[in-house]
Amino acid sequence: MFKFVEHIGVIVPLNIANIDTDIIIPKQFLKHIDKKGLGKFLFHDWRFIDNKQLLPNKKFILNQKIYKNASILLTGTNFGCGSSREHAVWSLLDYGFKVIIASSFSDIFYNNSLNNKLLLIRLDEEKVNDIFNIVHLNPGIKCKIDLINRQIILGDTVFLFFLENSHFLRFSNNLDSIDLTMQYLNDIKKYENNIPDFLVNRKIFESYS
Template sequence: MTTTTGISTHTGRAAPLNQANVDTDQIIPKQFLTGVTRAGYGKHLFHDWRYLDLNEQELNPDFALNMPEYQHASILLCRENFGCGSSREHAPWALADYGFKVIIATSFADIFYGNCINNQLLPVALGNEQMDTLFDHVNAQPEAEIHVDLPNQTVSVADHQFSFDIAGQHKQNLLKGLDAIGQTLEHEGQIEKYEDNEPVWL
């Protein structure tokens, strides 16, 4: 599939993962990279932290995603260099399959960031002080909802509002619901015109 409905604004609860350098092998360990579709990876998200056993039967009660107050969160808060490590696209697949729509972090690994864009998972980078405010607010009020506005490039919670940067092309791809193939097909008319003008012998 090359297009989805896109993302414009999103409001939801947030789960706080207050760690830096979370790599893609922690997001989705390599032993689970066996599927041929994007579905089914959410169960294994953060496997080594979420579960106390290899068979995923016993949850770790100390891990944020397992705490009752952070159930059904659709926004993930994290620290710098989120998504570092291997380039596996399964990492955003797992996050999206679990139910996350937005990842807010201090910074992202470049390849992971691009993979998020291609999979309609909105990555938002904010400064350390802004992230401190979000973590403090969510820890104090787990039921608080964060509002993310992509067209206006803002993140809001209670009386706080922060602006974030995003490249114009990335923004448009998210708004339109385009992956890499969808971006190419936007120029289908130009491609066909070029091919029609090619000499027959080519």
């Protein structure tokens, strides 16, 4: 069962701002409705020179051997902007990314990621630049993400980040939005039972009790 309180992985630096969802996964791959298998299309137009994925772009950082199994993405501001396609999150997860660190994210992309348990960490741009500097000086460095203490640990350097308690509960207990709502089921039933009969069809509520 998926439970996330700590993750250690290689951090890959992609210092580009405003990476939109069409770059993350181009529109021609949106016909796939299964979350599995979308990782091979991640950053397709940057990872490959041809459309058949036969010629990798050796200059693109994810094609460098040292970052082959990277699971933490460090990137520029406004990551995930553009269209609301959830496939962008699915492709990142299927590729193997567990965490994305940036100074800001598109709101829709952020919520899609949260619902799919892809952890997004917002940091001040100054701190993001500090991490870029560390990673550039130490290619292939592993990073520890500690959700309990809200820490990013890179060697001897620690960066603190904010994570709402409700978000922490999602990751640490493998909960989705429905699970979180069902925690208040008794309160919901109490509220429903207090609604005057002339406003509702009581039989509807009774069927759920």
